[in-house]
Amino acid sequence: MHPDVAKLVEAGRVSAPVGEKLSKIAPGSYRIHKGFGGGVVTEWDLFNGKVTIDFEKEKGKVMGLKLALEKTEAVEENDVRAQKVSQLGELKELAEKDPVELVARTIETRGANMTMDQLDAELCGSVVEESGYKKWWEKTKKALRESKRVSVPTKRTDPLVLRDESTGPGEALVDDLDQARSPKARVKALEAIQREAPLVAATEGLLARAFEIVNDAALKLMKLAPAQSLELIALRDEIAQETKQDDAIAVDAPKLAEVLQVADGNLSEDLNHVAAARLKRILEAFPPAFGDDWVGKVLSVFGKISSRGVSEIAKLLGEKDETKALNDHIKVALSRHALGPDSLAWICRER
Incomplete structure (x- = not known):
């Protein structure tokens, strides 16, 4: 007292x-x-x-x-809001030299999470000049994601979350995947895990947890957004193969073939929304997805898919000794003017 x-x-x-x-x-x-x-x-x-x-x-x-x-x-006294009155100069210096620390301290004042709007209100115009704030934030956001100290959402309405200091980098990556809300954000988060796959795989059970998150998301997206569902599953399978942890995928997990069956009827549009790097794996799932009808199904998208997809379809048919079916399809499609620019360019280049 x-x-x-x-x-x-x-x-x-x-x-x-x-x-x-x-x-x-x-x-x-x-x-x-x-x-x-x-x-x-x-x-x-x-x-x-x-x-x-x-x-x-x-x-x-x-x-x-x-x-x-x-x-x-x-x-x-050590609250950033108090320091803006007593130590503003030091905070401005921190914003320049160690923005990750500044953001972490600011979030801590709100109980370990705050929205981007709240962060802006605390720092913009006071600690960081308003005219340069946008540029500063873009640079800081990248540094935050690299540091893994703060979980940075893709939507402004979702909160920035200060991670526990005991959280390892692999766990942080899986946390980002779990907290991603949009389909594109989940794909991006899973790509980040793929880049650091050995690190994540080194922690027992961590890949299985990541795959469980992916499986749940893929099931929900199967009918609503098949393209994102295909991407997530293809990425999951790539990571499992790269890390030799196929057993981390649950037995009842959704498979590419199952999503292709659901997407049947709109395959070309869905495949055009898939990253080119994952088309090969997805196209290889056509035989198990459609059985004896797989050649007709894959040829149905030949004239409507991207140039990378056209090349991958041709390779797949060649590997399966179905080149004649491809040539017959091309002849008929040409006579009907039913080929897109990418498939026509491929024909001019390869045939």
Whole structure:
């Protein structure tokens, strides 16, 4: 309890509980106001019940003690909101030299998570110049993702989350996959895992956890967005093959062939939304997906798929001794003007 307040308590002027509250707004303490931002108490007048606070957005603000206690919140000296008043120069230097640390500290003030809008409100225009904030944030966002210290969402409405210091880099990658909400974000997160596959595979059970997340997402997307479902499963299978951990994929996990069967009827459009690097693996799933009809199914997309897809289809048919079927299809399609520019370009180049 502050000495000045202790005297009032001893004299019976205020109760001990009230004295404890008053002590938290003593000169030198830090307060937060929703409108004025962080502030430091510069002086008080206990006799007249007033307090003066230098807020971030209004210096020398005089408030009644009761009102100040109701409308402001006490914060610790090491809180970024308090440091914006007492150590703004140091924070600006930190923004330049170690932006990851600055963001981590700022998020910590909100209980380990905050939205990007909240982060902007804390830093833009005060710690980081407004004119250069966008450029600073893009650079910082990249550094945050590389550091794995903070989980950075793809949507502004989702929160930035400060990771536990005990979280390893592999776990952080899987956490990012789990927290990704859009199909594209999940594919991107899984690609990040693929780049660090040996690291993730080194932790027992971690790949299995990642694959479980993928399986759940792929099942949900199977009818709504088959292209993303195909990409996720193809990526999953690539990672399992690269790490030699096929057993990490559950027995009842969705397979490429199953998604192709669901997507039948709109295959060309779905395949055109798949990354070229994964087309080969997906096309190789046509035989198990369609049985004896697989040649006709794959040829049905030949004239409507990308140049990479056209080449992969031709290779697949050649490997399966179905080149004659391809040539017959090309002749008929040419006579009907039913081939797209990519397949025509391939024919001119290869035939």
